[in-house]
Amino acid sequence: MPDLHLYGHPDSGHACKVALALSLADLPHATTVIDIWAAPETRLATFLKVSPFAEVPVLLLDGAAVFQSGAILMELAQRFALLGGDTPEGLRRGREILMWEANRIGMCLPQLKEARRSGSAGLSGDVVAWLMARYEVDRANFDRLIGDEPFLHGRAPGIGDCAVWGYVQWLDDAGVAPSDVMAHWADRMRVLPGMKAPEVFFAQ
Numbered sequence: 001m002p003d004l005h006l007y008g009h010p011d012s013g014h015a016c017k018v019a020l021a022l023s024l025a026d027l028p029h030a031t032t033v034i035d036i037w038a039a040p041e042t043r044l045a046t047f048l049k050v051s052p053f054a055e056v057p058v059l060l061l062d063g064a065a066v067f068q069s070g071a072i073l074m075e076l077a078q079r080f081a082l083l084g085g086d087t088p089e090g091l092r093r094g095r096e097i098l099m100w101e102a103n104r105i106g107m108c109l110p111q112l113k114e115a116r117r118s119g120s121a122g123l124s125g126d127v128v129a130w131l132m133a134r135y136e137v138d139r140a141n142f143d144r145l146i147g148d149e150p151f152l153h154g155r156a157p158g159i160g161d162c163a164v165w166g167y168v169q170w171l172d173d174a175g176v177a178p179s180d181v182m183a184h185w186a187d188r189m190r191v192l193p194g195m196k197a198p199e200v201f202f203a204q
């Protein structure tokens with residue numbers, strides 16, 4: 001059995017993407033919560049050694065540190081041949097969705113969520129309007145990407161679904177609404193065996 005150790009935090013959608021993939025894949029792992037609201041230099045020394053930007057998530061895989069949520073998801077899919085990693089087509093789909101997510105929907109949603117968090121410095125109206133406009137495009141493109149399938153990977157969820165879930169789970173907090181298609185996908189994601197609330201993935 002591989003030795004897996006995930007550093008994360010319940011407020012981090014990026015960390016939730018990885019926690020969800022590990023859970024859906026039923027891969028036993030240890031979890032350490034890192035206080036992402038504390039000053040970076042005060043974070044656990046063992047974590048600072050393996051996280052180049054002091055950010056979560058980081059996954060230790062048999063002692064080797066992998067950072068960046070998308071890279072971790074790819075590593076899991078390829079190494080364990082799961083969540084799309086069992087076929088060349090599934091891996092290609094995973095790469096496509098991960099790149100789209102990181103550049104588009106996974107860019108605007110965390111910013112919109114953070115702008116509305118109590119205690120946040122907020123963002124100017126122009127920036128919020130720009131992010132909202134981007135989200136509207138991303139929402140329409142989500143519908144195109146999923147088409148008539150239940151999941152972004154087709155009949156079963158894959159790493160692309162885990163990536164998009166990271167922040168789509170918090171649309172209300174970001175102050176935006178899903179399309180009908182996205183809302184139905186979210187309903188299917190919520191009832192997956194292995195789906196858990198962020199506070200359960202990262203119990204403090």
Ligand SMILES: N[C@@H](CCC(=O)N[C@@H](CS)C(=O)NCC(=O)O)C(=O)O
Pocket residue numbers: 011012013014015036040054055056057067068069070
């Ligand atoms: N591109 C990175 C983003 C990671 C990231 O932004 N992590 C945030 C939490 S969502 C963090 O650790 N913030 C703490 C800090 O910047 O000090 C990924 O995909 O893993």
